[in-house]
Amino acid sequence: MNxxxxxLFITAALATAFSxxxxxxxxxxxxxxxxxxxxxxxxxxxxxxxxxAAAEAINAKGGVHGKKIKIIQGDDACEPKQAVAVANRFVxxxxxxxxxxxxxxxxxxxxxxxxxxxxxLNVTPASTNPRVTERDLTTLIRxxxxxxxxxxxxxxxIQENLKAKKIAVINDKDTYGVGVANATRDAAKKLGIDVVxxxxxxxxxxxxxxxxxxxxxxxxxxxxxxGLYAEGGLLVKQLRQQGLTIPFVSVDGIADPAFVTAAxxxxxxxxxxxxxxxxxxxxxxxxxxxxxxxxxGSDSAGFTLYSYAAVEAIAAALEANKDEKDGxxxxxxxxxxxxxxxxxxxxxxxxxxxxxxxxxVYIWDKEGNYVPIQ
Numbered sequence: 001m002n003x004x005x006x007x008l009f010i011t012a013a014l015a016t017a018f019s020x021x022x023x024x025x026x027x028x029x030x031x032x033x034x035x036x037x038x039x040x041x042x043x044x045x046x047x048x049x050x051x052x053a054a055a056e057a058i059n060a061k062g063g064v065h066g067k068k069i070k071i072i073q074g075d076d077a078c079e080p081k082q083a084v085a086v087a088n089r090f091v092x093x094x095x096x097x098x099x100x101x102x103x104x105x106x107x108x109x110x111x112x113x114x115x116x117x118x119x120x121l122n123v124t125p126a127s128t129n130p131r132v133t134e135r136d137l138t139t140l141i142r143x144x145x146x147x148x149x150x151x152x153x154x155x156x157x158i159q160e161n162l163k164a165k166k167i168a169v170i171n172d173k174d175t176y177g178v179g180v181a182n183a184t185r186d187a188a189k190k191l192g193i194d195v196v197x198x199x200x201x202x203x204x205x206x207x208x209x210x211x212x213x214x215x216x217x218x219x220x221x222x223x224x225x226x227g228l229y230a231e232g233g234l235l236v237k238q239l240r241q242q243g244l245t246i247p248f249v250s251v252d253g254i255a256d257p258a259f260v261t262a263a264x265x266x267x268x269x270x271x272x273x274x275x276x277x278x279x280x281x282x283x284x285x286x287x288x289x290x291x292x293x294x295x296x297g298s299d300s301a302g303f304t305l306y307s308y309a310a311v312e313a314i315a316a317a318l319e320a321n322k323d324e325k326d327g328x329x330x331x332x333x334x335x336x337x338x339x340x341x342x343x344x345x346x347x348x349x350x351x352x353x354x355x356x357x358x359x360x361v362y363i364w365d366k367e368g369n370y371v372p373i374q
Contacts (some may be wrong), residue, residue, distance in 0.1 A: 023058050028063070030055070030314060031090035032307075033111055034102025036177040038077035038204060039230045042258040042302075043103050047125060048073065049298055050307030051100050053289065054342075058311070059302040064318045068323065069311065070094060076107045078174075078228075083107035085113040096120065097318070097325055100310045101302070105129035106175035123334075124305035124314055129179040133351040139327035141334050141352040143310050144277060144303070147176075147358055150251060153359040154275045159191045161361075161373075162247050162273075164221035166290065168197035169234065170211070172227030180251050181226030188224075189312070190238040196220055201231050208238050215244065217352025222246055228253040233262025233269065240268045252276040255302045272364045279372065280305040288343045309341040 002132045032051050034044040048071075055069040063069060072094050080314065083102055090096045091114060098121040102108040108127035115122040116137040123141045124132065130146050158164050167188060171181035178200075185195050197218040199209055212235075215223060219299035223239065223246060227233050239248065248271070255276045263269040280286045286305055295302045316339045318332040324330060338347040347355045362370040 006068070006172075011264060013058070026067050026248065027070055027322065028067050028098075028315075029094060029096045029319040031071050031072045031086075031096040031101070032101060032106065033076050033083060033086050033090070034103050035072045035078040035107075036073060036075035038229055040078040040103065042229065042256040043126065045076070045300040046256070046304045046305040047101065047103055047145040048127070049293070050304040050309075051311050053293060053298075053304075054308040054311035054315075056291075057289070058315050059166070064315050065322055069315065074101070076102055076104075078104040078107055078151060080106050080110050083111040084114065087111035091115070091118045091120065098123070098314045098327070098330070100125060100307060100314070102127065104174070104176055105179065107133055108132055109135075109175065112137055115139055115277075115327065119327045121314060121317065125310040126177070126252075126303045129175055129176075130183075131179070132167075132351050135253050136249065139331050141313065141331055141348060142354065143306050143313065143346070144252075144354070145357055146353060147180040147183045149357040150180055150275050150359045151185075152189045153357075153361065154184045155187035155191055155193065157275070157361045158188060158222055158224065158249060159193055162222050162249075164193060165193045166196050166218075167221045167222045167224055168199070168215050168218055168227045169195055169197075169306040170215075170223065171200045172203055172229075172231050173200040174203065174227065176253065177227035177287055179226070180253075181224065185225065186225055192348070201227070201235065203228075203231060205231070206234065208235050209242070209315045211235070212242050212244065213237050215239070216242065219297040221247065223248050225250045226253070227251075229256055229259035230262050233259045233264070236263045236272055237268040247271075247273060249275075255370065259370060260364065266364070266366050266368040269368065270366045272371075274362045274370055275359050276362055276370070277306070278341045278358045278360050283342075283344050285344045287341070289342050294354065309343045310345065311348070312341045313339055351356045
């Protein structure tokens with residue numbers, strides 16, 4: 001190789017090398033904070049499935065201003081300290097443009113403060129504790145409802161449908177479980193229901209027989225449980241094993257087939273009542289998405305479509321505000337605009353909460369499915 005040609009070759013190679021990064025595809029990076037592992041991993045799977053399905057659908061239509069969405073996973077295991085670590089990684093290392101998550105309110109509350117400080121849009125599809133949107137954070141939006149709304153629905157059902165006069169209220173000692181249990185307790189008391197026993201279980205415990213004995217001794221008409229499926233399933237199983245057949249009422253934290261598994265099968269889970277957001281799978285707006293997921297062998301139950309809608313809301317805000325990355329401005333746009341989502345047309349109030357209360361009551365049937373009570 002002569003010197004002139006060699007010099008030309010090297011120059012061309014260097015030009016190619018230095019231009020490669022500039023030519024690399026640009027992505028809109030959305031962090032997904034969720035319990036990918038741990039006792040709440042079933043819900044993490046729902047959030048991941050929904051977010052990735054939404055990103056795939058949006059990308060297939062050309063993305064947002066020509067940029068494709070990329071979902072960056074962050075496993076918080078529903079542990080506050082781990083959620084903070086995930087949030088810091090999203091902000092400092094991944095440099096995400098927005099965040100979907102987290103699932104547990106106890107994770108969302110500390111993580112959202114980090115996103116707010118970094119001015120990154122944060123949309124939670126599942127955290128229902130009122131404190132999530134009561135802290136004047138300017139970058140936070142919630143797709144789901146609030147525990148105080150859910151508590152009112154539960155209390156009204158306990159009074160009007162179950163005709164219960166005395167109840168036990170149990171929680172899982174976590175931010176979410178305590179919050180929704182307290183909301184239901186307060187709403188029940190306003191309706192004249194006597195809350196004769198309040199107690200809690202610890203996540204991960206396997207023996208609730210002492211608590212079951214307490215509940216039996218309290219002679220209540222129904223048991224309300226605020227918490228997640230692992231503890232809820234085990235509690236209802238041990239109640240039934242000790243012969244206690246009174247109604248068991250719980251919340252959206254058990255909205256996964258894993259509840260039936262934790263309960264030891266449909267023979268124990270059957271008849272359990274559960275408040276949850278209206279099933280978006282019955283909405284015409286979700287039909288195409290539900291069918292596509294079904295074709296791939298995936299279920300769109302639980303919070304799957306709420307996570308899908310969270311990505312849609314982020315994409316809509318970015319589409320309407322080209323090159324805008326300011327989380328406060330993006331959140332403000334969402335609050336001031338209605339958005340067509342897989343959940344239907346959605347609007348938000350000044351706190352970032354949905355304007356409508358979509359909680360309804362379901363019952364788990366003998367097939368291990370939850371169906372709405374008509």
